[in-house]
Amino acid sequence: MLTATSPPKGLSAIAAGTLTEILNMWATAGPLAGDQVNVTAIVKNISAESLYITCTGLYDDTPLTFSPDYTWIDPGKNYTFTASFTMPNKDIRLHVWSYYWTGTEWLWDDYVSLDIALGEAPPPTKEEFKNLEIT
Numbered sequence: 001m002l003t004a005t006s007p008p009k010g011l012s013a014i015a016a017g018t019l020t021e022i023l024n025m026w027a028t029a030g031p032l033a034g035d036q037v038n039v040t041a042i043v044k045n046i047s048a049e050s051l052y053i054t055c056t057g058l059y060d061d062t063p064l065t066f067s068p069d070y071t072w073i074d075p076g077k078n079y080t081f082t083a084s085f086t087m088p089n090k091d092i093r094l095h096v097w098s099y100y101w102t103g104t105e106w107l108w109d110d111y112v113s114l115d116i117a118l119g120e121a122p123p124p125t126k127e128e129f130k131n132l133e134i135t
Contacts, residue, residue, distance in 0.1 A: 017110030019047040020098040030119030033089035045073040052101035055081040
C-alpha cells in the first residue's frame with residue numbers, strides 16, 4: 001500500500017484543516033494500467049461539535065467520488081471513506097480534500113496528495129515465453 005505525503009510546499013499554510021483532519025490515506029501499490037485502485041482516507045472531526053463531513057478527490061482532470069457521500073462525525077471521532085478508480089497508463093498524483101457542512105454550504109478544510117506509480121508487468125513465465133509467437 002502507498003500512503004499519503006504531506007501537502008506540497010506552499011500548500012501547507014492553506015491546506016491545514018481547522019475542523020477536520022485527513023489522518024491517513026492509502027491506495028493499492030504498483031497497479032498496472034487498467035487495474036482497479038482502491039483508495040482509503042481516514043478523516044477525523046477535530047472540532048468541538050458534531051459535523052457532516054465529506055471527502056472528494058481528483059487525479060489529472062478525473063474526479064474521484066468517495067463513499068459515503070457524506071457522514072455525521074462526532075467530535076474527536078474518525079471515519080473511513082473509500083473510493084476506487086481504474087489506473088491509467090501512467091503515474092498519477094491523487095489529490096484528496098475534506099469538507100464540512102456549515103448548514104448552508106460545504107467548506108474545504110484539509111488536503112493531502114498521494115503519488116501512485118504505474119506498476120510493471122511481471123516477465124513472462126517459461127511456458128508463456130516458450131509459446132511466444134513473433135509476427
